[in-house]
Amino acid sequence: MDVVSDAIAAVRIGRPSSNRVRMSGNWCARLAPYDGAGFHVVLEGSCWLLPDGGAPVSLGTGDAVLLPHGTGHVIADSPADAAAMEDAVPIEHWLDGTRPHGSGEAGDQVEMLCGKYRLDRSHVHPLMAELPLVLHLPHRVGSHPELRAVIDLLGGELEARRPGSCISVPSLLDLFFVYVIRSWMAEDTAGIWPTVLSDPVTTTALRAMHSDPAAAWTNDRLAAEAGVSRPTLARRFATLVGHPPMAYLTWWRLTLAAALLRDTTDPLAAIARRVGYGTPYAFSHAFKREFGTTPGQYRTEAAPRRPAT
Template identity: 45%
Template sequence: MDIVGDVIMSMRTGTPIARRAALHAPWDLRFIGDPGAGFHVVLQGAAWLAGSHGGKVELGVGDVVFAANGDGYALADRSGTPLSNVCVTDPEETWPLPAPPPGAEPATVMLCGMWALDRARPHPLIAHLPPVIHLPARAVTGDPLRSVVDLLGTELDHDRLGISAAVPALLDLLLIHSLRAWFDRQAAQGASGWARALHDPSVSAALRHMHNAPASPWTVARLAAEVGLSRTAFARRFTDLVGEPPLTYLTRWRMTLAGRLLRESDLPLASVATRVGYGSEYAFSKAFRRALGQSPGAHRRAHQARLARGRTS
């Protein structure tokens, strides 16, 4: 089981969206008010990226920007003050930009998109990301991320059969490979936390065991034996890198999976409980309410209500 992909699939809700944006100078956009995660890939020209906490980075062709929460950052054709606010919720939305002169060539062409993520109890792998991640083209040349970008660009350029299925699948791959590239780069630079946890043989093996078999009756001793460490050494290493003890993480992961099952299936609560390791619906409901602040039934109804509002808006 790929841990990064597993986490993404458990948190993503709805269908991701993407568009090809041809931008004529001068252009300047500030992205606000969107709880999802966004991305931008420079295909032509250049741009400037400004984060919510200051600091600006010049972007070139092939650079990838990943915004962990889709909020509070700006992109522009040159270093300047953001002029227009955008909340990207619709791939057909017209951004508030001046009309280009007749026959003018765009100064910048980008691939842009968004994923909606369940923020009820965000997984720490996502929650601890910086607000905006910049992946320079030189860092991903020859990487699978570059192949996904190329395929996505081709799909958006040509309205072929199956595009409605191909684009969401490629967007999921783009998100997974972007985060892999980020964590690989952080680990190479000696970062701790999740970057190191994903590259630590013992901790990553324990995470895979929990992700592969969340309903299994795991104990700290059993996990330690599986990865070849003493109970004390394993518990200390896991807690230091992941940020919480093994069984606390296991409960978190079970609740994350339960949330996805409640959103995406009509399984009865007893079946959901069994799939995430609880012997009774009562014990599962109690744990779910403690973790997310609402009952499983209320969580499912709230998601269904959001879907209904989306269909009528």
């Protein structure tokens, strides 16, 4: 596994959902704050996104926008004022057909893909935490070809449900999420984690820890993997990541263990071995120090968040 894949997998719960939505005339729809991430892709027309606590964002045909922290927001035909935002119709009413009729020119149509990802935010990887309130990727010819391709495929699948769509749509939504994050990393070169993952020494050490978290890693062994001295690894890793390599490894092992406790019924001894602890006792002690609760209690409390089978 690589760091980006692990950062997503550690918080993802269940399957994402999406709808193809058409609006026309004057309209204003609200999406409440969500324990996950929301997204919109404009397939036709233009509109505005007004995030709670953020600046309005103008969206045009082909634009993609991700709200990675589940921020409540309004989408509307124009940059609505505060009063209009208060009166915005919940998006659910647009989806179930109970919305009031809009006003204005019938030709002012907007077509969008709107969806959500379920995420467990109890222990988010710092890469995910660094994502901005709103991640807006305007459509530009020649930019982000992978993202453009998956948007086209998603639009087609949602336009006419065909055999196999129950598998293809969630898979395409997962790809969309990955491609949006990749695009952000490519454009936001001043960000902490884009910088971390562009550094070959730090990336090699991170890849080693994520590929085999149960291995008996030491600073010397990680430095050898990266082809540098131990002081060089320690200095570069701590400067870029913000923690020494061994501190990050402990944090990642326990974060991975939390995901296993939430998503599987594996016994504690098996999870302890999988994340590098020799005994369930050692694992439980470290887990409680990090999470403030025992693995068994965490599993019980996480049960409502487990993905449906």
